[in-house]
Amino acid sequence: MKLDALKRLYFIGIGGIGMSALARYFNQRGAEIHGYDKTETALTKKLVSEGMKIHFEDDIAKIPEQLDAVVYTPAIPGDHQELNHLMASDIPVMKRSEMLGVISRAKKCIAVAGTHGKTTTSSMTAHLLKHSGMDISCFLGGIANNFESNYCYGESEWTVIEADEFDRSFHRLSPEIAVLISMDPDHLDIYGEKNKMQESFEIFLLKVNEGGKVIIQQDLIELLDDGFLKKLKDKRVDVFTYGGEEADFKISNLRFEEGRQVFDQGDLKDVSLMMPGLHNTLNMCAAMAVARILEIEKEQIKAGVKTFSGIKRRFEIFEGGSMVYVDDYAHHPSELRAAIGSARSLWPDREMTVIFQPHLFSRTRDFLSEFGDELSKVDELLLMDIYPAREKPIPGINSERLLETIDLKEKKVVKREDLMKIIKGKKRKLIMTLGAGDIDVFAPEIRSWIKEND
Template structure:
């Protein structure tokens, strides 16, 4: 049974409601006055927030806890096939849809800005949605991260424009209907789904074909098979390569912030300020600026919005920033993301010893990209590796964090569990920090490493 429109339903149940994309959809239906509830494996700050907003969540796979008369069940592909609640709804004949399918229905009838890429998409999507909201243009936003400005991953607006993070996992983004599509990267990832890098690239090419007639494609300059991306109106962007249609010039850096000018087709916009770390985020900002400019938003309003952007939680997020120690937390879980994170941090804080605590995410990704992870992590001075976070996967014999550790060239490297990390921070790392030996600490990963952030912050604050 197909969901025709949001008006067709009154009660929605989410299996995997605590996921970043799922929770955005839950908030969407809740904003329309639908009865929303759901299941997830474990409580998190995000499920706590949903409950505070009036959305019921439970954490036991138990059909006795299910609501009655459910019109629509939304599930994530990460849910195991043995899930009792999901199978119960299947037996009942309830309408069951993947998150991506529901987004596809929502995006049929709106003007959509869909931002994809194996990395860079969350920050770029959040920046773009923020610019449209901050300037008063207005949009609905479906984000893959929590906007620091608004402390949410979803908001609604009366203007029928949607900014949507286009997720390539499970080919989800092929359900969308973009008027403006963005492709930030096509690096190998999710090979457990795609099998080969070429198959992943094929999916991005198919995504470019989803543009509505008259739509615009923005892609990063120099993408592999970038010339195979199909769109009558195709613009490229780059941080500084003037062979692209859109690029930045006159970039200067001051105290973790950037000032730059933007070259667009037929226009040059001067004097943007971005108050977040990482040159890759200047490149992400170019996309948001170009989209806002295309929508006719005034230059001064775009500049004010970019200057006011506070970032995305766990995307180059400054947890602590003082004269002795800078502590950054980031979601980076792919070698290219780690490289951008470490290069950005080392450029901003070149005199500090850089220690990174990294939690590999997925056995398959570790197996497929171990060499790349080691090469990126070698940009640090010290590496601490946590055990692999399995997420949806079962262990693979021989695949452990040791695969990355043994490939690292730097000498200061070790494996620890989370309890040992906190003890190390308290007993070894923090006592070494002093005015003449300032530190740069980074936590990175997409698993549950974020549960370390607050305890580490507390240890730091207890010292200063």
């Protein structure tokens, strides 16, 4: 499939963060973009303002004519009328990952993978390269503040893509450089067991073009199958490590100065990062490794790190008077550990109220005890109902069951209609909303309440 031949496209699930990035790419190229989504959101309104035509009813009559291709997300249910109708037509229909694969083969692709941290790391990588003058394009899984978008357009041969392990989507990519930052168990509804998921990451790394590069967090090397590194060597792929004491790219002399993390990476001294947390320092270490392999000048890399302003819903901080509010996308136990740990290190003397919305019945079931361990580390927990996303309920798996695993005196399940009233009655000086569902809809009201009570 030739990208230049695609002049009129239809996106089913266009309001998704990954789908909207693809739609923006083709819109920027001058294609006519149509789409469907279940509900209107701030993001779909933005897409419409950019010239796209979107409707919110599953109605075959609303499908535009003379389409060159249809792109859909795997999150669309199997009984979707429009999708089934188009599948039976002669129009090319492909998953989002398939279209990303087409793009990755048309350009030189830098693909960032991992069960957590990939949105941050891919955004960091894209910013460092763009800031240095490389006219890259990028497809991100979140809204990068530097771009005010989940997508950036560029005319060069390079593109940065967040490589999604869900539904084995990243197997469609053909990277020139692959970055692997984490392999914690997740999406066990897809993979079944931890070993199968790790095997899937190995398959992704083997998708790297012959003569390409792999950058991997040092601790993950020992998890790879025996003989795997030889397979990469046979493809003339260079393997670099980052993060550990023996790594090719490592962090040293880490300290905290004037609200920023400052560190060295080899001969790059006094690098200054706005985002808190060791996990974010390691994410930036990976992004810097990409920049250094691409021979970006050291001072440009330092300037890029200093000006990186984060991603929406990745530890976003709002301060008003004596109150601090943090909103974060954390939805896996490892991500909860990082977010809660970062908050403790920044505000060690503040009592913490966390509002958590579990994401997926299967993930809650698979990591029930791990969620309990991490959520037991806060001072007070308000637990919302599980956000189902694409799933149907699983008997016996609910927020009440999760609450039982949490060793905490101040804890309860709250209904969304009662949440703001409960929050406004709190005396805590630190409030966090955590989760990947729709908990972020409360963020503007929480910020307004804090501002009013400043």
